[in-house]
Amino acid sequence: MLDTVTMTSETEHPGVAATVEPAHTSEGRAALAEFPLFKGASAATLDVILRHANLRRCVADEEILSRDEQAGDVYFVLRGEVRIVNYSASGREVAYAIIPAGGYFGELSAIDGRPRSANVLAVEDCLLATLTPAAFKELLALDSEIAARVMQKLVRIIRSADDRILDLATLSAYQRVYVEVLRMKKPDPVRPNSWLIYPLPTQAQIAALASTTRETVARVLSQLSHDHIAERKSKTLYIRDLARLQALAAKSQPDGKMN
Amino acid sequence: MLDTVTMTSETEHPGVAATVEPAHTSEGRAALAEFPLFKGASAATLDVILRHANLRRCVADEEILSRDEQAGDVYFVLRGEVRIVNYSASGREVAYAIIPAGGYFGELSAIDGRPRSANVLAVEDCLLATLTPAAFKELLALDSEIAARVMQKLVRIIRSADDRILDLATLSAYQRVYVEVLRMKKPDPVRPNSWLIYPLPTQAQIAALASTTRETVARVLSQLSHDHIAERKSKTLYIRDLARLQALAAKSQPDGKMN
DNA sequence: TTTTGAATGTGATTTACGTCACATATTGTT
DNA sequence: AACAATATGTGACGTAAATCACATTCAAAA
Numbered sequence: 001m002l003d004t005v006t007m008t009s010e011t012e013h014p015g016v017a018a019t020v021e022p023a024h025t026s027e028g029r030a031a032l033a034e035f036p037l038f039k040g041a042s043a044a045t046l047d048v049i050l051r052h053a054n055l056r057r058c059v060a061d062e063e064i065l066s067r068d069e070q071a072g073d074v075y076f077v078l079r080g081e082v083r084i085v086n087y088s089a090s091g092r093e094v095a096y097a098i099i100p101a102g103g104y105f106g107e108l109s110a111i112d113g114r115p116r117s118a119n120v121l122a123v124e125d126c127l128l129a130t131l132t133p134a135a136f137k138e139l140l141a142l143d144s145e146i147a148a149r150v151m152q153k154l155v156r157i158i159r160s161a162d163d164r165i166l167d168l169a170t171l172s173a174y175q176r177v178y179v180e181v182l183r184m185k186k187p188d189p190v191r192p193n194s195w196l197i198y199p200l201p202t203q204a205q206i207a208a209l210a211s212t213t214r215e216t217v218a219r220v221l222s223q224l225s226h227d228h229i230a231e232r233k234s235k236t237l238y239i240r241d242l243a244r245l246q247a248l249a250a251k252s253q254p255d256g257k258m259n
Numbered sequence: 260m261l262d263t264v265t266m267t268s269e270t271e272h273p274g275v276a277a278t279v280e281p282a283h284t285s286e287g288r289a290a291l292a293e294f295p296l297f298k299g300a301s302a303a304t305l306d307v308i309l310r311h312a313n314l315r316r317c318v319a320d321e322e323i324l325s326r327d328e329q330a331g332d333v334y335f336v337l338r339g340e341v342r343i344v345n346y347s348a349s350g351r352e353v354a355y356a357i358i359p360a361g362g363y364f365g366e367l368s369a370i371d372g373r374p375r376s377a378n379v380l381a382v383e384d385c386l387l388a389t390l391t392p393a394a395f396k397e398l399l400a401l402d403s404e405i406a407a408r409v410m411q412k413l414v415r416i417i418r419s420a421d422d423r424i425l426d427l428a429t430l431s432a433y434q435r436v437y438v439e440v441l442r443m444k445k446p447d448p449v450r451p452n453s454w455l456i457y458p459l460p461t462q463a464q465i466a467a468l469a470s471t472t473r474e475t476v477a478r479v480l481s482q483l484s485h486d487h488i489a490e491r492k493s494k495t496l497y498i499r500d501l502a503r504l505q506a507l508a509a510k511s512q513p514d515g516k517m518n
Numbered sequence: 519t520t521t522t523g524a525a526t527g528t529g530a531t532t533t534a535c536g537t538c539a540c541a542t543a544t545t546g547t548t
Numbered sequence: 549a550a551c552a553a554t555a556t557g558t559g560a561c562g563t564a565a566a567t568c569a570c571a572t573t574c575a576a577a578a
Contacts, residue, residue, distance in 0.1 A: 112411050114418070117421055151413065154410065155370050155371045156371070158376075159373075161420035165424060165427065169347070169351070173565060202526090204525080215567085433535090461554085471536085474538095477558080478557085
C-alpha cells in the first residue's frame with residue numbers, strides 16, 4: 001500500500017535522506033511568518049518559533065506519524081496536504097480529516113503527553129514544520145493569542161467530531177455519502193453560484209470518510225448522476241442540483257419512534 | 260417523555276421557583292473551593308469564581324440547556340449527574356457523555372461563542388454552579404493552571420470522540436454494547452479483582468450510548484447472562500468473566516480485506 | 519502504442535440488526 | 549395490596565447495506 005520512500009525529489013544531498021532541516025532558511029521564515037496560526041504574532045513569538053522549528057519534507061503517501069507512537073511534535077503544513085486516519089482491527093480505514101496547507105496537527109499529544117491517537121499520511125508531497133512539545137508549550141505560555149486560537153481549534157474539532165458521531169448513529173449509509181459530498185464541495189472558480197469538487201478523491205477515500213464501502217459510494221454517485229444531481233467528469237464532480245442533494249441528505253427516515 | 264418539572268424539592272420560596280441564586284453561601288463556597296478544576300487555586304482566582312458564580316438547582320430529567328441555544332454559560336456539577344445528548348431528525352437519542360459531580364460542561368460555547376451543540380439533561384436532582392462566558396474567560400486568562408486543565412479536558416474529549424467514531428465505523432452493534440459495558444464497569448467495592456456496574460442504566464440509555472436499539476441491548480445482556488459472562492441482579496450487573504467479554508468486544512469480524 | 523495496475527460500475531447473494539408485536543417482570547404510587 | 553407505569557425478554561419479519569464477483573474504464577509505465 002505505502003510506497004517505499006525514494007528520496008529523490010527536493011533532496012539536495014544525494015545519499016543521505018535529508019528529511020529534517022532547520023527552518024532558518026528564507027523559505028522557512030517566510031512560510032512560518034505567514035502561517036495562519038502565527039499571523040500577527042509579535043517578533044518575540046516568531047523568534048521562538050523560528051529558533052525551534054525544523055522543516056521536514058515528505059513524499060506522497062508517506063506515513064508522517066503513526067498511532068500509539070510516543071512522541072509529541074506538532075506539525076505545521078506549509079505546503080501539500082495530509083490525511084488523518086485510523087484503522088480498525090480488521091484493517092478498515094476510517095478517515096478523520098484532511099488538513100490542507102495552513103493547518104496543523106499533532107497538538108493533542110503535545111498538550112497531554114499521551115501517545116498519538118491516529119495515523120497521518122501525506123496526500124501529496126508536503127513541506128512541514130515541526131515543533132517539539134516543549135517549544136509548543138512555551139509558545140502557548142508566551143503568546144495568549146496563539147493559545148486562544150489553539151483552544152478554539154480544539155473546540156472546532158470537538159464540534160465536528162460530535163456531528164460526525166450523530167451522523168454515524170442516525171443517518172443511513174447513502175445519507176452519509178451525500179453529507180460527505182456536501183462537505184467537500186467548493187464554489188466553482190469560473191461559474192458563479194455553482195459548486196464542484198476538485199480534485200475528487202477516490203471512492204475508497206470517500207468511503208473511509210463516510211464509513212461505508214467503496215461499492216456503496218459508487219452506487220450513490222451513479223444514482224446522483226442518473227438523477228442529474230451531480231455529474232462526474234474525470235477528476236471533478238459538478239453539483240448540478242444542490243437543493244435536491246441537501247434534501248436527500250436531510251430526509252429523515254420514516255422512523256418517528258422516540259424510544 | 261420529559262416530566263413537566265414540578266418545583267417542589269429543595270425550593271424554599273413557595274410560589275416563585277428560585278432556580279438561580281448566588282454562590283456566596285457556605286454551601287457554594289465549600290463546594291467550589293473543593294471542585295476538581297479549581298483545586299489548589301489561588302485566593303485571587305477563587306475570589307473571581309465566587310464573585311461571579313451562581314447556583315442553580317434542577318430536578319431529575321429537567322433539561323438544563325438545549326441545542327442551538329445562544330448562550331455561553333459554563334456549568335459545574337456540584338451534586339448530581341447530567342447526560343449530554345443529541346437527537347436525530349427522527350427523534351433518536353444519541354448520548355455523548357454522562358458527567359458526574361465534579362465535572363463541568365458548556366465550555367465549548369463559552370470558548371468559541373457559538374450556540375450549544377447538544378442538550379444537557381439532569382439524570383437526577385442536581386446542584387450546579389454557573390459562570391458567564393465573560394467570567395470564564397477571565398478565569399482562563401487569570402489562572403494559567405486552570406486554562407491548561409481546561410485544554411487538557413478538551414483534548415480528552417477529542418480522543419474519546421475519535422475512539423467513538425472508530426467504534427461506530429468499524430464495530431458491530433453487539434460489539435458496541437460490549438464496549439459500552441466495559442466502559443461502565445467499576446471495581447467491586449467489596450470483592451477485590453471483581454467488576455460490576457452499579458447502578459445499571461436502563462437498556463434504553465445504554466442503547467443511546469452504543470447507538471443501537473433497546474432490543475439489541477436486551478439481547479446482548481441475555482446472551483452474556485446465558486454464557487455466564489455477566490449477571491444481572493436488579494440494579495447491578497456483575498461481570499463474571501472479564502477476559503471473555505473483552506475478547507468479544509475485540510474480536511475482529513472475519514473481514515481481513517484491506518480495501 | 520501496449521501493458522499493467524488502479525479505480526470504477528453494477529448485478530446477485532447474504533446477513534446483521536432494526537422494526538414490530540407482544541408477554542413478562544420490575545418499579546414506584548395510591 | 550393493588551395498580552399503573554416503566555422497564556425488560558424474546559420471537560417473527562423485512563430490509564439496508566455489506567459482501568462477493570466480475571466486467572469495464574481509466575491512468576500511469578514500459
